[in-house]
Amino acid sequence: MSQQAIVKVEGLTKTFGQFKAVDGVSFEVHEGEIFGFLGPNGAGKTTTINMLTTLLSSSGGNASVGGLDIHKHATEVRRNVGVVPQEYTADEDLTGLQNILLCADLYGIPRSNSKPHAMELLKLVELQEAADRKVSTYSGGMRRRLELACGLINYPKLLFLDEPTLGLDVQTRTAVWNYIRMLKEEYRMTLFLTTHYLEEADSLCDRIAIIDHGHIIKIGTPTELKASIGGDVIVVGVEESGPDISADIEKIPLVKEVKKSDHEYRIKSEVGEESSIQIIDLVRSKGLHVTKISLTKPTLDEAYLEFTGRSLREEETNKMDMFKQRVTMMRARR
Amino acid sequence: MTEDVTRSTMTTQEAVTEEQKEREAERAFRAAPQLNKSPLHGLWALTNRDLVKWYKNPIQLIISLVQPVVWLGLFGKAFNITGFFSGQVPPAQLNAIDLGTFGTTSYFSYLSAGMLAFIILFTAAFAGMSVVWDRRFGFMNKALSTPVSRGSIVIGKIAQSTIRSLIQAVIVLGIAVVLGMDTTNFSLLSVGGSFIMLFLMSFGLSALFVMLALRSSDWQTQMAIINLLNLPLLFASNAMLPVKIMPGWLQSVVKYNPVSYAVDGVRQMLLGAGSAASTAAGYTTLAPLWVDFSVLTVFAVLLSVLGIVLSWRLLTK
Numbered sequence: 001m002s003q004q005a006i007v008k009v010e011g012l013t014k015t016f017g018q019f020k021a022v023d024g025v026s027f028e029v030h031e032g033e034i035f036g037f038l039g040p041n042g043a044g045k046t047t048t049i050n051m052l053t054t055l056l057s058s059s060g061g062n063a064s065v066g067g068l069d070i071h072k073h074a075t076e077v078r079r080n081v082g083v084v085p086q087e088y089t090a091d092e093d094l095t096g097l098q099n100i101l102l103c104a105d106l107y108g109i110p111r112s113n114s115k116p117h118a119m120e121l122l123k124l125v126e127l128q129e130a131a132d133r134k135v136s137t138y139s140g141g142m143r144r145r146l147e148l149a150c151g152l153i154n155y156p157k158l159l160f161l162d163e164p165t166l167g168l169d170v171q172t173r174t175a176v177w178n179y180i181r182m183l184k185e186e187y188r189m190t191l192f193l194t195t196h197y198l199e200e201a202d203s204l205c206d207r208i209a210i211i212d213h214g215h216i217i218k219i220g221t222p223t224e225l226k227a228s229i230g231g232d233v234i235v236v237g238v239e240e241s242g243p244d245i246s247a248d249i250e251k252i253p254l255v256k257e258v259k260k261s262d263h264e265y266r267i268k269s270e271v272g273e274e275s276s277i278q279i280i281d282l283v284r285s286k287g288l289h290v291t292k293i294s295l296t297k298p299t300l301d302e303a304y305l306e307f308t309g310r311s312l313r314e315e316e317t318n319k320m321d322m323f324k325q326r327v328t329m330m331r332a333r334r
Numbered sequence: 335m336t337e338d339v340t341r342s343t344m345t346t347q348e349a350v351t352e353e354q355k356e357r358e359a360e361r362a363f364r365a366a367p368q369l370n371k372s373p374l375h376g377l378w379a380l381t382n383r384d385l386v387k388w389y390k391n392p393i394q395l396i397i398s399l400v401q402p403v404v405w406l407g408l409f410g411k412a413f414n415i416t417g418f419f420s421g422q423v424p425p426a427q428l429n430a431i432d433l434g435t436f437g438t439t440s441y442f443s444y445l446s447a448g449m450l451a452f453i454i455l456f457t458a459a460f461a462g463m464s465v466v467w468d469r470r471f472g473f474m475n476k477a478l479s480t481p482v483s484r485g486s487i488v489i490g491k492i493a494q495s496t497i498r499s500l501i502q503a504v505i506v507l508g509i510a511v512v513l514g515m516d517t518t519n520f521s522l523l524s525v526g527g528s529f530i531m532l533f534l535m536s537f538g539l540s541a542l543f544v545m546l547a548l549r550s551s552d553w554q555t556q557m558a559i560i561n562l563l564n565l566p567l568l569f570a571s572n573a574m575l576p577v578k579i580m581p582g583w584l585q586s587v588v589k590y591n592p593v594s595y596a597v598d599g600v601r602q603m604l605l606g607a608g609s610a611a612s613t614a615a616g617y618t619t620l621a622p623l624w625v626d627f628s629v630l631t632v633f634a635v636l637l638s639v640l641g642i643v644l645s646w647r648l649l650t651k
Binding site: 053085088089110150327 | 368369370371372375376378379380383386387390391470471472473475476477478479480481482483650
């Protein structure tokens with residue numbers, strides 16, 4: 001993966017009255033990666049995406065998308081990036097194909113090009129059968145896929161996806177993940193997505209920025225983020241009588257920390273699967289009997305909660321956003 | 335939901351050829367990206383979208399035509415001012431009274447011209463509604479995230495409302511003629527000229543209502559605005575009753591209402607109101623025809639320009 005930055009953000013800020021929705025975030029998105037914005041509701045994820053896609057003007061800071069300044073070249077930025085917004089934006093009264101063609105028209109793509117391309121995209125998201133059906137008859141998953149196809153109509157190199165799997169069932173979510181991976185691998189696109197699903201960020205993203213209260217708290221690969229809270233925990237139970245072999249265990253590669261209590265060892269390791277086998281071998285070679293063993297991998301949940309805190313959010317949201325979210329969820333569940 | 339789940343398993347070969355095809359298409363596109371970058375690109379697409387939604391849903395059309403038909407058929411026929419005096423006044427004298435009051439010999443014809451303005455006013459009033467719905471159901475965000483100009487979004491909304499209202503006006507005119515509107519003054523010029531006036535009024539009013547909806551995502555507020563403006567615009571005009579029977583203060587309000595100028599112009603052209611005969615009988619037009627035209631032109635241009643300028647500022651997420 002090249003390390004060329006396709007999105008550069010420096011101190012981007014958005015204030016709504018007194019409220020700082022995004023407070024001086026800085027980050028880069030590398031070409032060809034899936035970059036995830038992970039954070040609780042109201043953390044500033046969507047606001048950031050809206051600024052980068054020039055839907056919202058920023059209150060301060062700089063950002064360039066595909067080498068274009070978002071303030072000076074807003075129209076060019078819009079021309080070059082694809083956007084799949086959080087809510088369903090397709091027109092219910094039109095067919096899937098009509099919706100994509102309408103998007104193409106809005107990008108100024110001539111019909112001679114957009115017609116075959118729209119069909120290709122519908123095929124890509126497996127909607128070619130439903131192309132001539134009204135969107136109001138689509139299920140939530142189909143709508144989401146249609147949104148994806150619309151976001152690709154202008155041949156973007158960079159695609160923004162805002163909560164791409166909000167409210168979808170597990171199967172559809174998996175399908176959407178597959179499309180996202182395919183876009184990266186087969187079409188070498190860069191994808192910037194926001195999510196508050198940890199497993200989504202974990203399984204999909206190359207790098208994650210954890211954002212909360214408008215600040216970026218941590219950026220890194222999922223593995224790095226998990227490792228940063230201490231690595232896997234292996235608990236090995238042994239018979240009470242026996243020598244203390246902590247020092248020997250610590251010599252095993254990847255093991256970071258060993259604690260002995262009455263009859264068990266709590267071992268932190270960078271890669272638990274590898275260490276645990278070596279630990280068992282070692283314990284046995286010392287003539288000890290292993291009574292139990294457990295391996296706990298730190299989940300992104302733990303990393304996330306560590307960084308964002310465990311308190312529940314009193315969400316400040318307006319009526320409009322609530323309505324939109326309800327509509328999105330309602331349509332997704334059809 | 336099964337169709338969502340099945341993700342066809344592409345063989346590697348298929349995937350490769352797919353990719354090649356896609357790449358080729360992409361290369362071809364990038365080599366000659368004949369993008370339409372004119373500031374008006376997408377305008378027709380946006381206008382057409384609303385029109386397609388409209389004519390694919392004829393119930394909406396029929397319902398919106400019920401009101402003027404009821405007004406024309408029931409009110410216009412029942413509220414037969416001419417009939418009040420028939421039998422008491424000799425017909426010749428009655429004709430003169432009508433001619434002097436309405437500029438034509440029947441109140442029904444007089445009202446028909448007003449109804450053309452009525453249907454346009456009530457269609458234009460809802461132009462803002464589709465902005466609200468587009469905001470609510472996300473389409474506005476889609477449009478805003480494309481390079482289409484904000485001006486095109488606004489003009490598209492105005493244009494679709496104007497086209498719809500004019501089509502409805504044609505239908506209303508047809509119904510009025512069937513129900514007995516006086517057609518002696520109809521000609522290509524008078525009908526064409528009337529519709530140019532109605533076009534100008536519709537464009538201006540649609541711009542006004544779209545503008546009021548630019549920031550709004552709340553249809554209840556929008557409904558309140560529509561009701562707040564609709565009836566005053568209708569009643570403080572000459573659409574249904576002659577200005578000269580109104581109290582003085584209302585007469586001066588009528589003079590600032592663009593609807594009055596459209597109605598006045600349409601009556602002059604379609605019904606010959608303001609002709610030598612009617613003037614002799616005591617009928618006065620609101621303004622000369624060229625003034626009607628000028629007022630409406632200024633109204634339409636001013637409000638649509640204002641709409642575009644406001645859209646640059648207000649049409650954001």
